[in-house]
Amino acid sequence: MTSRLDLQNITKVFTDRKTGNSVTAVTDMSFSVAPGELVAVVGPSGCGKSTILNMVSGLYGPTEGQVLIDGEKVTGTRPEVGFMLQKDLLLPWRSIVENVEFGLEERPFSKAERRKRALAELKRMQLADFADNYPHQLSGGMRQRAALARTLAIEPELVLLDEPFSALDAQTKLVLQRHFARTIAEAGVTCVLITHDLNEAVIMSDRVVVLSGRPGRVVDEFAIDLPHRTDPLQRSLEPQCGIYVKRLFDALHLENEEA
Ligand SMILES: Nc1ncnc2c1ncn2[C@@H]1O[C@H](COP(=O)(O)OP(=O)(O)O)[C@@H](O)[C@H]1O
Ligand SMILES: [Mg+2]
Structure with a gap:
């Protein structure tokens, strides 16, 4: 089956026109998302998560590699891609x-x-x-x-979510995550969900992609093999949830972070 979304060996370098200084935001990044799948992407701040979504939505292109939607190379913005951010806009x-x-x-x-x-x-x-x-x-x-x-x-055939729940209070977040999970499952929409909430990644997704610090590359990727994808609160009661959260914590090397 064709993937809905394919990132193939993406590298993105931003170069400042005035100073000539360049920043490599992501490097040699590859992952795919199947039709109807919800893939969560987690990674440290500044590792290029928003940059990835901007390239998928066609706002700008990668420096190397290519982004494919339904097997077609993305060359500009397209109306079939929906975007949702932390700020509602x-x-x-x-x-x-x-x-x-x-x-x-x-x-x-x-x-x-x-x-x-x-x-x-x-x-x-x-x-x-x-x-x-x-x-x-x-x-x-x-x-x-x-x-x-x-x-x-x-x-939309693809919805890109950049930390859409992160500015909400804890209760509102739970209600909205559930509402959202049901709605997108009903609509059969394919989603990429950027989040820094490890628990959210586990309770809402079919699969998680873990990125390293900048320049971002994929360091781990695994399926969340748990029931209740349409009811995150119900899924959070599954004892396995904590094991997945721990795996993400370990993959991100968060034990080295200062609290
Ligand atoms: N338009 C841009 N011009 C220059 N640098 C950028 C631009 N967009 C992002 N960057 C840099 O690329 C890196 C990744 O940014 P971003 O994708 O926003 O990270 P994240 O969303 O993971 O926090 C950061 O170092 C950021 O400063
Ligand atoms: Mg971001």
Whole structure:
């Protein structure tokens, strides 16, 4: 089967135009994501995680190697790829439903069809009652749900998540992780989830890729062979969870870090 996403021997060097100084963000990195799979990527701060997502989304290309989506080389941004960040990036001057419609505006839908799709997505996120509110009127968790509605409304073939839950309080995070897990499983969406929360990586993913410090390269990669991928809280009750978290901890050499 073709992978949905293939990173093949990616190296990315950033060179400062003024000083000529260069930074190698990632080096010789390869991993794949199968259709419908959720792969978590963990690694120390600055090891190139966001850089990887930017290359997958086509914002810029790698210095060496290539990124393939469904076997096709990525050469620029494409509407089939959804992006979700720690910051929700909702437009403050647009209502929630108008924010969800935003991504649909590049599609050949009539205004009425756009509205219909956006409202259906908000309903799924239990935000139907807030469609006409503005972002500042919503809590952090609700705004992230609205951002997810906007991401899924375009029916993406791939969703890139850059620490989407990290700014939320612990309770909101649990609720949102669960909601998110169910929704993406229903939609059958393929995801790359960047996180520095080792527990989150274990309870939400099918597989984890562990990166070294900068320049990032893959140091470990393994399947999370546990039930309940659609219910992270339920999965967290599995005794094996802690063993996976420990494996990640060891792979990242966190014992050497100062607390
Ligand atoms: N556009 C850029 N120009 C120059 N350096 C960059 C750029 N983007 C990222 N970097 C550098 O590449 C490294 C990896 O950054 P990043 O991908 O943001 O790491 P992470 O998301 O893992 O914390 C960092 O050293 C960062 O300073
Ligand atoms: Mg980052």
